Amino acid sequence: MNLSPPSPLLSVQHLSKTYQNGTGILTVLNDISFSLATGATCAIVGPSGSGKTTLLGLCAGLDRPTSGSVTLHGHALNFLSEDELAAVRNTSVGFVFQSFQLIPTLTALENVMVPVELRGDKQARALAVDLLHRVGLADRLHHYPIQLSGGEQQRVALARAFINQPRILFADEPTGNLDAETSEKVMRLLFDLNTGAGTALVLVTHDGELAQQTQRIIRLRGGMIVEDRDLPPVLGGKETGTRRTGEPENQQKDPRLPHSPILPFPDSGNPTRKTDG
Numbered sequence: 001m002n003l004s005p006p007s008p009l010l011s012v013q014h015l016s017k018t019y020q021n022g023t024g025i026l027t028v029l030n031d032i033s034f035s036l037a038t039g040a041t042c043a044i045v046g047p048s049g050s051g052k053t054t055l056l057g058l059c060a061g062l063d064r065p066t067s068g069s070v071t072l073h074g075h076a077l078n079f080l081s082e083d084e085l086a087a088v089r090n091t092s093v094g095f096v097f098q099s100f101q102l103i104p105t106l107t108a109l110e111n112v113m114v115p116v117e118l119r120g121d122k123q124a125r126a127l128a129v130d131l132l133h134r135v136g137l138a139d140r141l142h143h144y145p146i147q148l149s150g151g152e153q154q155r156v157a158l159a160r161a162f163i164n165q166p167r168i169l170f171a172d173e174p175t176g177n178l179d180a181e182t183s184e185k186v187m188r189l190l191f192d193l194n195t196g197a198g199t200a201l202v203l204v205t206h207d208g209e210l211a212q213q214t215q216r217i218i219r220l221r222g223g224m225i226v227e228d229r230d231l232p233p234v235l236g237g238k239e240t241g242t243r244r245t246g247e248p249e250n251q252q253k254d255p256r257l258p259h260s261p262i263l264p265f266p267d268s269g270n271p272t273r274k275t276d277g
């Protein structure tokens with residue numbers, strides 16, 4: 001049992017992002033600060049154009065802020081070179097893009113293998129096949145993205161994001177293109193990853209139902225946080241304390257969704273399988 005207090009996995013301090021806009025300056029994010037504990041789940045909501053995707057990209061080290069800082073798993077991203085940023089992303093971060101961003105010339109299987117192939121992992125293929133089974137695409141391994149439906153592409157993108165068993169998964173509208181049934185499957189997958197492997201989730205969503213499944217909602221408007229609130233531990237259930245700093249062990253006893261039949265990750269018996277540092 002891990003009795004040490006949860007350390008912030010993600011710390012965002014006074015983050016701003018501006019763009020030069022012809023003659024003026026467009027402020028897309030304005031003084032954003034929040035932090036997230038290991039294994040926590042959080043929804044980022046807000047109207048179109050409020051800066052959600054921009055914030056996700058900055059938190060994941062895909063983009064650089066104009067000012068402010070992001071510290072992810074102990075790495076101050078501002079001070080990292082592009083190569084160092086890529087290394088942090090490859091070892092600690094999963095990202096599901098709003099537009100999936102699958103590589104059109106690669107099959108579903110090859111797309112999922114890309115992150116581990118970059119890492120030179122010999123088990124890449126077996127891992128990728130396993131994940132595609134878990135997202136219900138066992139019979140689509142050799143399809144190219146163009147041969148897949150939107151929901152299927154979404155699930156390939158999720159499998160790809162899972163393959164490195166990231167400490168934190170950023171997903172930009174992961175259910176945005178899905179029907180209700182597939183959306184529910186994807187939600188279960190996300191929360192199974194959280195409860196089984198202790199992966200923190202940061203989900204941008206317009207889906208109120210998905211947002212309500214997380215521990216916390218951060219609402220953006222015009223590039224600023226206008227609301228940041230914790231949600232009760234279990235909807236309709238008894239309160240067991242704040243989930244904002246909840247540890248994976250607690251979450252396993254307190255699932256937000258009924259457990260899906262998918263298997264846990266290979267080493268998910270130990271939610272802190274990756275050693276720090």
Ligand SMILES: Nc1ncnc2c1ncn2[C@@H]1O[C@H](COP(=O)(O)OP(=O)(O)OP(=O)(O)O)[C@@H](O)[C@H]1O
Nearest residue numbers: 019026028046047048049050051052053054055098
């Ligand atoms: N490279 C850029 N140059 C200039 N403006 C940009 C750039 N990228 C984003 N923006 C602007 O930043 C604002 C926030 O964009 P962002 O994609 O973060 O919004 P969002 O909240 O994710 O919206 P949506 O819900 O529609 O996906 C938008 O008004 C957008 O036009």
Ligand SMILES: [Mg+2]
Nearest residue numbers: 052053098172
């Ligand atoms: Mg967006």
